[in-house]
Amino acid sequence: MLGVSGGVDSAVAALLLQRAGHDVSGLFMQNWNDDGSGDCRAEDDRRDAVAVCGRLGIAFHARNFADRYWHGVFEHFLAEYRAGRTPNPDVLCNREIKFRTFLDEARVLGAERIATGHYARVDRSHGRWRLLRAADAGKDQSYFLHALGQEALAATLFPIGDLPKAEVRALAQAADLPVHAKKDSTGICFIGERDFREFLARYLPAQPGDIRSADDGSVLGRHGGVFYYTLGQREGLNLGGVRGRAAAPWYVVGKDVAGNILYVDQGHDGPWLQSRRLVASQATWTAAAPPAVEFDCTAKTRYRQDDQACSVRVGDDGGLDVRFDAPQRAVTPGQSVVFYRNEECLGGAVIDATDARFGGLAGGAAARVAA
Structure with missing residues (x-):
């Protein structure tokens, strides 16, 4: 059972599995329901996934895992931001949804193994399964897959893990797959192309507070909420020229969540x-x-x-x-x-x-x- 996303990577993964003689079916996972913003691309991706399966002549299945995603991933995402931390929802999504919920559903549908279009590799050495980097170092996704355990690794194939991205595109075009020129998706899936701070403000309302200098604690400006910022961030501070300070960019260097204070300093690689x-x-x-x-x-x-x-x-x-x-x-x-x-x-x-x-x-x- 291949996780078909509507993108070129999973499409080529299906193609390669089919050419290797596997009995392949595709399952499209919808992990986020349309919230009325117009930024959800799930239906467009679903149509592309259907088109890929149709082109290859493989069975198509679809399941809505949005409720499990909300409780297993998104609630944790909000709790972390509320605490002033910066979570990585892709890691949790892979562990809880794509390689647990999806694996369980694939087995219900009769599949022996699952596959995805991730750039990573799996092998077996000295009696255990290993997660390996992808051959294309620039696309390697093992960072996001590090929480997979032996059960998931034993059941998973990464068909494109040995290929560079350019060859994946070339294979898709040669096979006339309908998504061969589709742009890669980036960012967090449930946010899409919209402004991140605007999205987060729907769930964590703005709480304005002081922006202070890390050096002397002087007030330099105001922020909309410390949880909207992450360490090392430069954008969104709205700090222009500050009297008595060098004309250099400011960066977030610390957050006091209890005091609702954002600390900043100048210099990309400053000591703070x-x-x-x-x-x-x-x-x-x-x-x-x-x-x-x-x-x-x-x-x-x-x-x-x-x-x-x-x-x-x-x-x-x-x-x-x-x-x-x-x-x-x-x-x-x-x-x-x-x-x-x-x-x-x-x-x-x-x-x-x-x-x-x-x-x-x-x-x-x-x-x-x-x-």
Whole structure:
């Protein structure tokens, strides 16, 4: 059972599975109901998915998982923003919807395995399944798939994981697939093309407060709500020339949720944004357990970041203490830190705090890991 999205990647995945002799069916997942904004593209994507299945002569199924998505992903998304963190809903969606709810439904429909158009690879080595980076490093999506466990990996195929994106496009065009020229979707699926802050304000009403200088606490302007901003952000601050300050861009460097204060500083790589240590929780490991209580590896704290050398220590409660060889910019609570050893993705966890100046490690988070 292939997850058909209406995009070119899943269409070529279906084509390759069919050419390999698999009995393929397609299932379209609708994870977000139209909210009346006109920004939901689910119906357009559904029509494209139907067209792809029709072109290839494979069965088409559709299921609405919007209620499960709301309770399993979106409510968590809002709670994290309300707490001043910046969540990554794609990670949770993959774990809870695309590789759990979808897998369960595929089995109900008689499928033995599932497949998707993700850029990643799976293999089996020394008695366990491994999640590997895609061959196309620029499109690799293992960062978003790090929370998949052995059951999901054992049941999953990634047919385009060995291909560069350009070849995927070429295969789609050569096979006259109706989506061969369709633009790739970007961003969070339920937000679409609309303004992010406008969308979030529907659920988290604006709470204006002070924008203050990180250096001396002076008030520089006003914001609409600290949860609308993330660390390292430059856009949307509306800070023009500030008397007595250099004519340089301002960046978000800290958030005081309780005080409703946004702290900013000048300089893309300023000291307020730098950290060398983080603590994380809710760890998941593709092998079901970490490689060791203490180990060295590389990690990413955001998608498409270059690998960063680090050491990891696992606490008695499963929490992680991660220390990097080099300073890291704008490591953000709520985001995922994902671990790699060469081509293999080992797993990841949710960042709780860092040793940046506003990172919170001087408080309880550090004490819990140390304990």
